[in-house]
Amino acid sequence: MLKNIEDFQKFGQYNMDAVMKMFGEWNKGWQTIATEMTDYTKRSFEEGTATFEKLLSAKSVEQAMEIQSGYARRAYDGYLHQMSKIGGLYAEWAKEAYKPVEKALQNAR
Numbered sequence: 001m002l003k004n005i006e007d008f009q010k011f012g013q014y015n016m017d018a019v020m021k022m023f024g025e026w027n028k029g030w031q032t033i034a035t036e037m038t039d040y041t042k043r044s045f046e047e048g049t050a051t052f053e054k055l056l057s058a059k060s061v062e063q064a065m066e067i068q069s070g071y072a073r074r075a076y077d078g079y080l081h082q083m084s085k086i087g088g089l090y091a092e093w094a095k096e097a098y099k100p101v102e103k104a105l106q107n108a109r
Contacts (some may be wrong), residue, residue, distance in 0.1 A: 016084065017100075018103060022100045024100075028033075029090075029092075029093030029096070033089050033093070037086070040078075051068075051071040055067055
């Protein structure tokens with residue numbers, strides 16, 4: 001009977017280690033995503049400010065429209081690129097966070 005209790009304790013410890021590793025992966029994933037979003041926000045703000053300065057120095061309505069349409073195109077492309085990148089980070093994050101749980105389930109069988 002003592003062997004069964006020891007096995008149960010080892011199994012419990014292994015599961016606790018798996019859960020702690022999963023939380024570590026979640027934390028790392030959130031930090032990575034937050035950093036990416038912060039960098040994107042900073043770049044967007046800087047580009048918006050630069051575009052506004054260009055608009056203030058525009059000599060004609062046509063030039064202002066050209067500046068604005070170029071900014072809109074770059075902002076849209078940048079947004080799509082960033083969301084694609086964030087989507088990939090979320091997918092990778094979920095996969096990495098699930099690995100310890102998957103391993104614990106395999107060992108339980």
